[in-house]
Amino acid sequence: MLKLLNKIIRIGVITEPATPPAAAEMERLGIEVKRTLDRRFAGSLAIRHVDAGSCNGCELEIHALNNSYYDVERFGVHFVASPRHADCLLVTGPVSRNMEMALRRTYDACPEPKLVIASGDCACNGGEFGVSYASCGAVANVIPVDVRIAGCPPAPAQLLAALQYLLQSARAQHIPR
Amino acid sequence: MTDDNPLLPFIDACRRNGLDPGPMDPATLAPASLLRVDVSQWLELAQAAKSAGLRWCAFWAGEYGTDMEAYSCMERAGAYLILRCRFGREQALPSLAPVFPSADRPERHARDLLGIVFKDQPDERRWTRHHAWKATEHPLRSDFHAQPPGPTPADHEYPFVTAHGPGIVEIPVGPVHAGVIEPGHFRFQAMGEIILNLEERLGYVHKGIEKAAVGRDANGLARLAGRISGDSTVAHGWAACQALERAAQIDVPRRALWLRAVLAERERVANHLGDIGAICNDAAFAFAQYQLTRLREDSLRENATVFGHRLLMDCVIPGGVAGDITADQARDMRNNAITLAAEVKQVIQILEDSESLEDRLMRTGRLAPELAAELGVIGFAGRASGQVYDVRADAPYAPYDQFEVRVPHYRAGDVAARAKVRSEEITVSLEMMARLLDSLPNGPCRTPWHAPAQACAGLGIVEGWRGEILSYVSLDEHGQVTRFFPRDPSWLIWPALELCVQGNIVPDFPLCNKSMNGSYSGHDL
Known part of the structure; x- marks a missing residue:
């Protein structure tokens, strides 16, 4: 136990500061936002991840968002176990035909605002797999997409930037009287 | 062939069973030794391999002109053996799943994608095929270019193994799981908290x-x-x-x-x-x-x-690595x-x-x-x-x-x-x-x-x-x-x-x- 506590204390807090990207920076980061969040979501975003056919590369980098360096939860972003608890779907992979209905049903089960982030080149445009007998290609071919993040796979810093941008733009919205 | 050839027990097993596998070709698919075998010997050679302690590694198939060809790869002490069999499209290939249980799913995969007919395959159910193509269609054949006309229905009719009895519950999990992981379906039969049986249903991320x-x-x-x-x-x-x-x-x-x-x-x-x-x-x-x-x-x-x-x-790129x-x-x-x-x-x-x-x-x-x-x-x-x-x-x-x-x-x-x-x-x-x-x-x-x-x-x-x-x-x-x-x-x-x-x-x-x-x-x- 002492060794464990000693290790925790010695490593300390390694979480890196992360500032939301300026709008101008978004293109460089390969992030395209077509719809932002309502201000009611400014402090918290519940994400349901759906692997619709990815090679698992994207998932590895989404996992990294929760490591101590990025610690995405400090921004109120958390991954939930059911689409019914989610504000947002984070979809990876080309949509395989065998996952098409599962993705549609997950989308249907998700309450408004149902923000959909297509993450990774496959989700954005079909990537190496395109449209075939087995693949529907891009996520937008199956459900409406609000945010695109390019990359094979997108790095955690890129994912974090996109999420921070969404939360910041929600925060910046005018509060109706 | 030297005495320390790890495949020697296989050759001995063939001889004991009166099989003549023909000459081994060490070059075509090196480092594996390739045996060109007739469909009539396919099963018996696999049985000989099993009795000689070979580990089963892989099965794959493909078109060979108007015929089909199947490959079965096995290994013993670092030496790889590949059986290759060419056979007519309408001919049945004996299943190796009764000999090597792990050959079951690869064979069903080949049946779904190439339409290979297996003899004595213990599992008649589809595997990689859900509903994106029909049982009569074979996407890996060169004359197949179709795409599904509309949305692909969910795979809801797969005949899972069932269990009945007082206190037995069935727990379906997936394809969309609770964590950030890949999709697949798990069907549990449980008695209270104890798992009696698990059956996997995969193929959800088949992307061709x-x-x-x-x-x-x-x-x-x-x-x-x-x-x-x-x-x-x-x-x-x-x-x-x-x-x-x-x-x-x-x-x-x-x-x-x-x-x-x-x-x-x-x-x-x-x-x-x-x-x-x-x-x-x-x-x-x-x-x-x-x-x-x-x-x-x-x-x-x-x-x-x-x-x-x-x-x-x-x-990693063909010929080396991308950067020094x-x-x-x-x-x-x-x-x-x-x-x-x-x-x-x-x-x-x-x-x-x-x-x-x-x-x-x-x-x-x-x-x-x-x-x-x-x-x-x-x-x-x-x-x-x-x-x-x-x-x-x-x-x-x-x-x-x-x-x-x-x-x-x-x-x-x-x-x-x-x-x-x-x-x-x-x-x-x-x-x-x-x-x-x-x-x-x-x-x-x-x-x-x-x-x-x-x-x-x-x-x-x-x-x-x-x-x-x-x-x-x-x-x-x-x-x-x-x-x-x-x-x-x-x-x-x-x-x-x-x-x-x-x-x-x-x-x-x-x-x-x-x-x-x-x-x-x-x-x-």
Whole structure:
């Protein structure tokens, strides 16, 4: 136990500061936002991840968002176990035909605002797999997409930037009287 | 043939059974020995192989003109044997699943994609096919170009094994799981908390990789191979490039081979770090998760700095590696490997001191060595259950033929043993990395790819972090791919998961699953 506590204390807090990207920076980061969040979501975003056919590369980098360096939860972003608890779907992979209905049903089960982030080149445009007998290609071919993040796979810093941008733009919205 | 040929017992078994397998061809699919066999001998030769102690590795098939051809790959003591059989489309191929149980799903995959008719296949159910194409359609045939006319319905009518009786409950899980993981369906029958039976239903991430490979050039194939399973991008890339290079008879510069091994060991370490952390996290021991994902992140960042990609995608290319490293980078990487080894050792020691963790991991998800042998389980999952095989040590390919590779192994076969094998493999890999970087040869890091002058084929065999990867590639006279079959180790790991969870409690399933860690994408193709 002492060794464990000693290790925790010695490593300390390694979480890196992360500032939301300026709008101008978004293109460089390969992030395209077509719809932002309502201000009611400014402090918290519940994400349901759906692997619709990815090679698992994207998932590895989404996992990294929760490591101590990025610690995405400090921004109120958390991954939930059911689409019914989610504000947002984070979809990876080309949509395989065998996952098409599962993705549609997950989308249907998700309450408004149902923000959909297509993450990774496959989700954005079909990537190496395109449209075939087995693949529907891009996520937008199956459900409406609000945010695109390019990359094979997108790095955690890129994912974090996109999420921070969404939360910041929600925060910046005018509060109706 | 010399007396120490590991395949000699197979030849003896053939003789005892009055079989004449004909001459072995050591060149066409080197390093494997190729036997051209008649359909009438297909089953009997497999039985002889089994009686001679050969391990079953892979089955794949393809079109051969208007006929079909099937391949079955087996191994003994590092020597690979491939049976190849050509037969008419309407002819039935005897199923090898009654001899080698793990041949079941690969055969059903071939039936779904190519329409091969099997004789005495014990399972009539579809496997990779859900509802995107009909039973009468065969996507891997060259005359198939169709796409589904509308949305593909859910796979809701699959005839799962059922169980009835008072107190028995059925638990369907997936394809969309609760965590950030790949999709697949698990059907449990449980009595209270005890799992009576688990049946897997995979194929959800089938995205047509074998078909997508056809017509690509070498570089295009390497890119695709790097995306079969994103966590094994180096291993699959290397296996595919090795197959291409053997087919086209291209000699890869020594420096490139050393760098490929550095990449492969980095991939192994990063995956082991992340997964050991995740296993502990599934037992609510978050300390391990935070410490080991921190070390994993450090390693991925070094990948990005030195090789230009955090997961090392597209670093292995036909003819060599995409980018070279400087002497300073080699020195830094070496020193960082030594530092990392010390830190991993420290964290693992803390895990081993934890009795509560031990309580969750030991005797959980036990795969008995006898079962592991029967299923031909490979990689760390096999090595935790007494199946001591590592391509790097037992059938070494360059540059591993220049080094001694220590292979950690246990017989307990539980989650703890699998985690322990993996933690020891981190040490072995980091030591290997230091030795590789210390002895990095000078010279170019790639040689130009040139398409072969005639149609040819090649076989790649490498040890990925999950286990042995086989990669079969055939090229036409223009250097375009006509057939690509990558056999991810997951084909041999998934059936083991079904058995190792029996008698465990449902809440321990995540531990069992994570400790086996089959790839869905690598299996579904």
